[in-house]
Amino acid sequence: MKDAIESLIEKFDLEFTSEQRDFLRFLYENLHLEELSDKEQHFFIDYFYKSETLRNMAAFALELADSMREICENIPAIEQAERLANGKEQRLYYERKQQVARRQKLNRQIIKKGNILYIPFDENKKETGPIIICLEQTNGMAAYTDICKSMILSLFMNAHSEHRDLYIVPYDCQIHVHYRFENGHINLSDFKDFIEYKAKGEAAVLPVLHFVKGLLQENQHCTEADIIIFTEGTPIDGQHLVGKQAKAVLDEMKRKYHAEFLVIAMHEHNFNEQQFWFANKAFFADDAIQ
Incomplete structure (x- = not known):
């Protein structure tokens, strides 16, 4: 079964080496190119095809993937289970997790006095x-x-x-x-x-x-x-x-x-x-x- 990159390359009739396909696949996954329209994806792939600079960057980024993990972990950490998810599944996972976190935070901040609930909506906006x-x-x-x-x-x-x-x-x-x-x-x-x-x-x-x-x-x-x-x-x-x-x-x-x-x-x-x-x-x- 063809993956998204193989299908796109075939669709736009461009010639790539197997190495260049790996670089493009890395960019496709990291930059979430599947969210772009067909026209925008064509633009990106054509730019990748013509830009030696972008191809070299993608090659180096792929080589640095392990090192970048350490750097990225200094931004709010992504749990191991989340790292295994990708694409639409990953986005849905994060959306559900963030919704649960927001509800839990709001519940902790609610103050009840008699039959009145004080809800800090301004804090929840942050x-x-x-x-x-x-x-x-x-x-x-x-x-x-x-x-x-x-x-x-x-x-x-x-x-x-x-x-x-x-x-x-x-x-x-x-x-x-x-x-x-x-x-x-x-x-x-x-x-x-x-x-x-x-x-x-x-x-x-x-x-x-x-x-x-x-x-x-x-x-x-x-x-x-x-x-x-x-x-x-x-x-x-x-x-x-x-x-x-x-x-x-x-x-x-x-x-x-x-x-x-x-x-x-x-x-x-x-x-x-x-x-x-x-x-x-x-x-x-x-x-x-x-």
């Missing part, structure tokens, strides 16, 4: 916050840009399964553009722009942190935001990260939005632990980029 990826795009990161984007591909599945918005914010010393993928769903135009986007210059972290704070302010009813920073590890304003102004901004984000920061640095020897004091965890990509 949902898990977005996943915000800050991707350094500079001269120093030029050799690692495709690798970092490969890692990000796997994060779409986490955002999708948890019904969380996924923001991707490329940055150098300022922010020129950002992409929002609602509930982890693919927007083909933004996805293509993200894959092809490149910037030059040097990196400054404070502007992107202020930008992230603005994104969190737009999500007033959300909590437990996850911010993932991809960096070479040597921002030009690194010394200011330990200053009072930066600490006040970061402390507010942690307190008000329960923000957790994960830093993925390219080289451990470039990483300044004091400057990135706010990181809950840090990973180093040395092994992956050798």
Whole structure:
């Protein structure tokens, strides 16, 4: 029996090697391409066919799958039983689980006085916050840009399964553009722009942190935001990260939005632990980029 990828390749009459089919299958599963219309799926597969960059990213993402599991586990964990589900079954599983969790939480918060029930509907409106990826795009990161984007591909599945918005914010010393993928769903135009986007210059972290704070302010009813920073590890304003102004901004984000920061640095020897004091965890990509 043909799987979805084999059927699509046959339908659109394109020639792929068995290896390329595996890469496309990985993207199909992680990016939930089955939700796209036939026209959009044709666009994506045609783009994959023509874009060596995307094919290389998919190959590397597949190779990094085990490593990315460890990183993804620092975003609200997915239980082993849930990992085994996929496609429509997975989405239904999460929807049922979240509905049960919301009912249980609401029941715990209800206060009864006589024959009056006090129900905290405002509290119940709060949902898990977005996943915000800050991707350094500079001269120093030029050799690692495709690798970092490969890692990000796997994060779409986490955002999708948890019904969380996924923001991707490329940055150098300022922010020129950002992409929002609602509930982890693919927007083909933004996805293509993200894959092809490149910037030059040097990196400054404070502007992107202020930008992230603005994104969190737009999500007033959300909590437990996850911010993932991809960096070479040597921002030009690194010394200011330990200053009072930066600490006040970061402390507010942690307190008000329960923000957790994960830093993925390219080289451990470039990483300044004091400057990135706010990181809950840090990973180093040395092994992956050798």
